[in-house]
Amino acid sequence: MGELKSASSPSSEFWLGVRDELPLLLGVAPFGMIYGVLAMAASLPLGISQAMSSIVFAGSAQFITVQLLGSxxxxxxxxxxxxxxxxxxxxxxxxxxxxxxxxxxAWRAGLAYLLTDEAYAVAINHYSDETRPGKHKHWYFLGAGITLWTCWQLSSALGIFVGQVVPADLPLEFTLPLIFIALVVPNLRDRAAAAAAIVAGLVSVLAFGLPYKLGLLLAAAVGMGVGLWLEKK
Amino acid sequence: MPLWLLIIGLGLATFLTRLSFIWLFQHWQPPEWLKRSLRFVPVTVLTAIAIPELLLPGGDWMVPFANPRLIAGVVAILVAWRSRSMLLTILAGMAVLLAASALLL
Incomplete structure (x- = not known):
């Protein structure tokens, strides 16, 4: 992230995307395993459980689906x-x-399929980095997306077929909010962006009780509105 | 509705949601205010995902000084701000989390 290496060819962009996605796997892999374990606990068929990870490919939705199926x-x-x-x-x-x-x-459809929280976080950071211009940044997005996809498939399979491998007392999931902090904080360069983030953080806590992650949407909407309003002034 | 239909339907709906604006902006010029608000998407959404993980671990409110995740998160914010390094931020955050959990228990 802090490097100034120019990456302009498709293959160097792709591998940079793979590399930048790697730290996020630390937090994603435990979730994939927990998903697999929960799917088994809800007595879902093996094939369906694994197919959900590639067809739906969305952690939160998969978690809620297996929980609701179980009840x-x-x-x-x-x-x-x-x-x-x-x-x-x-x-x-x-x-x-x-x-x-x-x-x-085809590219747009492929990248849309790979547009998870964790691939988005890394890809948008690269896209909006004006110190590193390049016309092959979609290869970076692809590299990050495929890396996350592979991790999600493998970790769900581990959870489904082996059970949870990572000890529960090592809170690796916490690396995800830490990584989001590392991605957001350096981008709070102006007053509007900083206020947008602070307001979004506040609303996300106050509206946490809303079901279906709607608090997240509300927080983003209010934060974006505040940012836009401050920018205009 | 059989189970496999649910999976395919949910997969299709997820894909179409992710494709929505990528497709739409190809055919429709968004108004200026909408275009300008898009730069706030990453800082607002990622913050709104991260902050409840610090303040409401497991969905419950914890007293700030007794909450290892909040202490670790505050340290991580400071480290990210000063160093702009992802690796240092993760290491500092996890180290403080483990230390604070050990001390507070």
């Missing part, structure tokens, strides 16, 4: 719940869209 909620309700939980991805979609305009439909 006998009607499938249509589970479907709608998953859709609402995943609404934040539309924000990510809008955020990366301006950078993907020049790509072919």
């Amino acid at each position: 006998g909620v009607p499938l249509l309700i589970i479907f709608l719940t998953g859709v609402v939980v995943n609404l934040r991805h539309a924000l990510y979609s809008a955020s990366v869209a301006p950078y993907l305009q020049h790509l072919s439909p």
Whole structure:
């Protein structure tokens, strides 16, 4: 992140994306395993459990789905719940869209499939880094996305077939909020961005009780509004 | 509705949500205010994911001085601000978390 190495060729961008995604795997792998363990606890078939990790490929929605399946909620309700939980991805979609305009439909569809929280966090940081211009940044996004995808498939499989491998008393999941802090803090360069983040953080705590991660959407919306308003002044 | 249909339906819905604006902005010019607000998406969303993990571990409020995650998070924010290094931020945050958990228990 702090490096000034110029990465301009597709393959160097791809491998830089892979490398920058690696620290996030520390936090994602335990979640993948827990998902697999929960799917087994809910007596889901092996094939369905693993297929969900590649077809749905969205941690929070998968967690909620297996939990609701275990408690006998009607499938249509589970479907709608998953859709609402995943609404934040539309924000990510809008955020990366301006950078993907020049790509072919196949590229755009492929990157949309890979647009998880953790791939987005790393890719948007690279896209908005003006000190490192480049026209091959979609290769970076692809590298980060494929790395996360592979980790999610393997860690779900471990959870499904082996059970949890990482000891629960080592809180590796905590590396994810730490990484998000490391990605956000250096980008709070102006008053509007800093205020947007602080307000979003406040609202996220106050609105945490809202179901289906709607508090997250509300926090982002209010934070973005404050940022926009301060920027105009 | 059989189970496999739920998985495929949810997969399709997730994919379409992720594709939504990537596709839409190709065919529709968003208004200026919307374009300008997009730069706040990463700092707001990532903050809104991280902060409850610090303040409400497991979804419950904890007294700030007795909450190892909050102490670790504050240290991580300071380290990220001064060093701009991801590695240092992770190391400092995890070290403080483990130390604070050990001391506070």
